[in-house]
Amino acid sequence: xxxxxxxxxxxxxxxxxxxxxxFSAPHLVNAETRTRVLAVAEDLGYRPxxxxxxxxxxxxxxxxxxxxxxxxxxxxxxIKAAQAHARTRDYHVxxxxxxxxxxxxxxxxxxxxxxxxxxxxxxxxxxxxAIERLHADVPFVVVNRxxxxxxxxxxxxxxxxxxxxxxxxxxxxxxxALLSGPSGSWTxxxxxxxxxAAGGVDLVIIGPNAPTEEGGLAVAAEVIASGATxxxxxxxxxxxxxxxxxxxxxxxxxxxxxxVGVDDIVAGRLNxxxxxxxxxxxxxxxxxxxxLLLQSVDDGGAATLATLAxxxxxxxxxxxxxx
Amino acid sequence: xxxxxxxxxxxxxxxxxxxxxxFSAPHLVNAETRTRVLAVAEDLGYRPxxxxxxxxxxxxxxxxxxxxxxxxxxxxxxIKAAQAHARTRDYHVxxxxxxxxxxxxxxxxxxxxxxxxxxxxxxxxxxxxAIERLHADVPFVVVNRxxxxxxxxxxxxxxxxxxxxxxxxxxxxxxxALLSGPSGSWTxxxxxxxxxAAGGVDLVIIGPNAPTEEGGLAVAAEVIASGATxxxxxxxxxxxxxxxxxxxxxxxxxxxxxxVGVDDIVAGRLNxxxxxxxxxxxxxxxxxxxxLLLQSVDDGGAATLATLAxxxxxxxxxxxxxx
DNA sequence: GACAATGATGCAACCGCTTGCACTAATGTG
DNA sequence: CACATTAGTGCAAGCGGTTGCATCATTGTC
Numbered sequence: 001x002x003x004x005x006x007x008x009x010x011x012x013x014x015x016x017x018x019x020x021x022x023f024s025a026p027h028l029v030n031a032e033t034r035t036r037v038l039a040v041a042e043d044l045g046y047r048p049x050x051x052x053x054x055x056x057x058x059x060x061x062x063x064x065x066x067x068x069x070x071x072x073x074x075x076x077x078x079i080k081a082a083q084a085h086a087r088t089r090d091y092h093v094x095x096x097x098x099x100x101x102x103x104x105x106x107x108x109x110x111x112x113x114x115x116x117x118x119x120x121x122x123x124x125x126x127x128x129x130a131i132e133r134l135h136a137d138v139p140f141v142v143v144n145r146x147x148x149x150x151x152x153x154x155x156x157x158x159x160x161x162x163x164x165x166x167x168x169x170x171x172x173x174x175x176x177a178l179l180s181g182p183s184g185s186w187t188x189x190x191x192x193x194x195x196x197a198a199g200g201v202d203l204v205i206i207g208p209n210a211p212t213e214e215g216g217l218a219v220a221a222e223v224i225a226s227g228a229t230x231x232x233x234x235x236x237x238x239x240x241x242x243x244x245x246x247x248x249x250x251x252x253x254x255x256x257x258x259x260v261g262v263d264d265i266v267a268g269r270l271n272x273x274x275x276x277x278x279x280x281x282x283x284x285x286x287x288x289x290x291x292l293l294l295q296s297v298d299d300g301g302a303a304t305l306a307t308l309a310x311x312x313x314x315x316x317x318x319x320x321x322x323x
Numbered sequence: 324x325x326x327x328x329x330x331x332x333x334x335x336x337x338x339x340x341x342x343x344x345x346f347s348a349p350h351l352v353n354a355e356t357r358t359r360v361l362a363v364a365e366d367l368g369y370r371p372x373x374x375x376x377x378x379x380x381x382x383x384x385x386x387x388x389x390x391x392x393x394x395x396x397x398x399x400x401x402i403k404a405a406q407a408h409a410r411t412r413d414y415h416v417x418x419x420x421x422x423x424x425x426x427x428x429x430x431x432x433x434x435x436x437x438x439x440x441x442x443x444x445x446x447x448x449x450x451x452x453a454i455e456r457l458h459a460d461v462p463f464v465v466v467n468r469x470x471x472x473x474x475x476x477x478x479x480x481x482x483x484x485x486x487x488x489x490x491x492x493x494x495x496x497x498x499x500a501l502l503s504g505p506s507g508s509w510t511x512x513x514x515x516x517x518x519x520a521a522g523g524v525d526l527v528i529i530g531p532n533a534p535t536e537e538g539g540l541a542v543a544a545e546v547i548a549s550g551a552t553x554x555x556x557x558x559x560x561x562x563x564x565x566x567x568x569x570x571x572x573x574x575x576x577x578x579x580x581x582x583v584g585v586d587d588i589v590a591g592r593l594n595x596x597x598x599x600x601x602x603x604x605x606x607x608x609x610x611x612x613x614x615l616l617l618q619s620v621d622d623g624g625a626a627t628l629a630t631l632a633x634x635x636x637x638x639x640x641x642x643x644x645x646x
Numbered sequence: 647g648a649c650a651a652t653g654a655t656g657c658a659a660c661c662g663c664t665t666g667c668a669c670t671a672a673t674g675t676g
Numbered sequence: 677c678a679c680a681t682t683a684g685t686g687c688a689a690g691c692g693g694t695t696g697c698a699t700c701a702t703t704g705t706c
Contacts, residue, residue, distance in 0.1 A: 002437075002460065004661090004662055004663085005663060006662080006663095014685075014686090015685065015686045015687075016662090016663080016664095016686095017665080017685075017687075017688095018684085018685060018686080019663095020662095020663060020664060020665085021664090021665090021684095021685090023663095024663090024664075024665095025664095025665095028683085028684075028685090029684070029685080030683080030684055030685085047433065047436070047437065048662085049437045049661095049662055049663070050434070050437055051374045051377050051378060051383065051437060051438060051663095052378055052662035052663045052664090052691090053662080053664075054374050054663095054691090055374060055375055055378065055661095055662080055663070055690095055691045055692065055693090056662090056663055056664040056665080056690075057665095057691090058691085070393070070399045070402055070403065070418075071399030071400065071403065071589075073394060073396070076393045076420075077394065079393055080393065080394065080420055080422065083419065083420055084422075092434060092435075093419070094417035094418070095393075095417070095418040095419070096406065096415070096416070096417075096418070097399075097402065097403055097406055099407070110370065111373070111415060112415075113370070114325075114372045114373055114374060115373055115374060115385070137325065212589075213589060213590075213593050217593075240593060241593065244593045247595070266536060267536075267590055270536050270540075270564065270567045272567075327691090327692055327693085328692060328693060329692080329693095337655075337656090338655065338657075339656095339692090339694095340655075340656065340657075340694080340695080341654085341655060341656080342693095343692095343693065343694060343695085344654095344655090348694095348695095351653085351654075352654070352655080353653080353654055353655085356654080356655085372691090372692055372693065373693095374693090375661090375691070375692035375694090376692080376693055376694075377693090378660090378661045378662065378693070378694090379661045379692090379693060379694045380661090380693085380694065380695095381661085
């Protein structure tokens with residue numbers, strides 16, 4: 001159906017290899033021949049078949065991007081940045097969603113393996129062991145998880161969590177609840193360790209929770225019961241859900257309880273009250289991850305570790321603790 | 324590096340064709356041989372190379388899914404449903420984001436063409452003409468747009484819009500503002516035509532608008548100035564943004580102005596006030612689209628048109644018009 | 647017991663493209 | 677002017693699979 005390299009070769013009176021070179025190594029073919037071939041190709045609507053090319057070169061020029069949950073607004077900016085950045089390098093990014101399920105994640109990686117040159121693993125739920133095993137088959141870069149010997153992009157969660165807690169204590173909050181995330185989450189662990197290390201804080205751990213509004217909504221009663229006046233939520237969705245749940249129970253934010261989220265998603269800015277949150281450089285992380293991955297694909301891969309800075313955005317969901 | 328079919332053939336003492344059949348036509352090979360081959364394959368960690376297979380079969384077992392904006396919460400449920408459904412058919416779905424840009428959309432389709440068996444085009448921004456032209460290269464199914472001669476999945480926007488407007492007029496609203504969407508949007512056009520056809524309504528069109536919170540936020544002043552007491556927004560995001568904008572200007576929803584959204588995204592349920600909205604069957608649409616696409620890939624494609632029912636979900640953002 | 651049908655496997659061409667090597671003609675060098 | 681370069685192109689072997697056809701035992705049938 002579609003024109004192949006042979007059609008073009010025939011129609012322009014040269015050998016297929018010349019056509020091939022016209023596209024993949026133009027400097028090797030005579031300028032005149034090249035323009036003629038290109039004209040014919042254009043005419044026939046010929047486009048090189050990437051899959052066939054991949055067969056001989058071993059490069060698909062595709063990247064896989066695996067996320068736990070595409071409907072978590074944390075990911076889209078990362079995905080978009082990664083896609084846009086990859087496109088400038090003539091790579092395409094295929095996105096897949098694991099539904100927070102490690103098994104699906106593993107299966108997805110397996111099938112992706114042969115179709116991409118590398119995989120961006122964002123906030124994986126798989127164990128480090130499993131990731132290391134899978135790594136034999138295809139280059140990875142891991143985002144939001146520390147895996148030894150693998151290129152990694154981290155956002156400085158500890159620093160962000162530290163800022164959040166200092167902010168809360170600075171407002172006079174002494175009893176602080178930490179709403180943790182899914183059990184496989186590295187971010188959640190980092191937050192916990194930071195909070196646990198903070199002095200002068202009476203820490204309550206609530207969770208693990210689903211990293212969604214529902215997750216926050218569900219623990220509102222528990223938060224109230226805990227007696228905490230400050231809350232650091234696993235992410236903005238959880239924070240928003242929690243605030244809604246508190247509101248339904250007549251608890252005011254920030255008058256009664258202060259809430260800090262993590263991620264700085266758009267919805268946080270439109271929430272009422274506007275959310276105080278730890279901003280994550282997701283777009284930068286997406287671009288950086290692509291860079292590291294391509295580098296790793298080409299050079300065989302140094303296990304670079306990039307840590308991106310986070311910051312605290314103070315809005316309206318936090319305030320002075322009651323006396 | 325990785326084991327190929329030839330390695331397996333050699334190691335199990337059969338011809339490559341037998342190995343091939345073991346995987347793609349097991350009933351053609353002796354049970355005993357099959358188990359032996361499978362064991363060896365397992366042992367060597369062999370997995371059929373899908374790209375190579377695609378070369379001869381012409382089937383990649385991949386589907387492309389193109390959306391205008393992955394960060395619009397309308398899409399993720401559709402994407403997830405499509406991915407999950409496709410997986411049950413041994414197909415994989417690759418998602419790509421066009422950033423609302425028709426040019427990127429076209430380019431994306433072009434590159435996807437050879438790597439997938441078909442493309443799900445969701446809420447395209449391309450012209451019908453362009454879509455029809457591209458259709459020569461790869462099977463499509465279009466979601467949220469009516470394109471002649473092409474398998475199509477529609478959600479009954481007219482009916483939904485009709486319900487919304489009847490709801491508003493039923494509450495005594497006479498002057499109604501319609502916040503339209505992006506200019507290429509079919510949904511927006513449908514909404515407009517429905518609203519225009521509704522009798523006894525004083526209609527104000529505001530737009531086109533970006534289909535985001537920002538889009539709604541930006542026209543709050545204009546809505547107030549229009550004197551409308553009821554608003555039908557292009558989608559929930561626009562509605563939420565608008566409500567926020569109205570709130571900032573001291574206008575109460577629904578006391579002063581009633582707002583209806585479209586899509587029924589999760590955030591609408593957590594907004595304050597909770598959003599009255601036209602529910603769109605996005606997950607069902609995703610599954611249906613995959614079904615139609617696979618059917619079209621196999622059978623060469625009947626241009627089925629599936630229209631999915633919509634409904635109105637009344638919550639708190641609408642109320643009686645002031646006298 | 648002869649012959650057809652059936653089941654299991656091997657053979658080899660092919661899918662669309664890349665690439666090392668060989669070849670020819672033109673160019674440069676002393 | 678003979679010879680070494682170099683530029684441009686063709687040749688053909690793959691990449692990792694699939695598949696129509698041929699081959700060869702078996703088994704079934706009368």
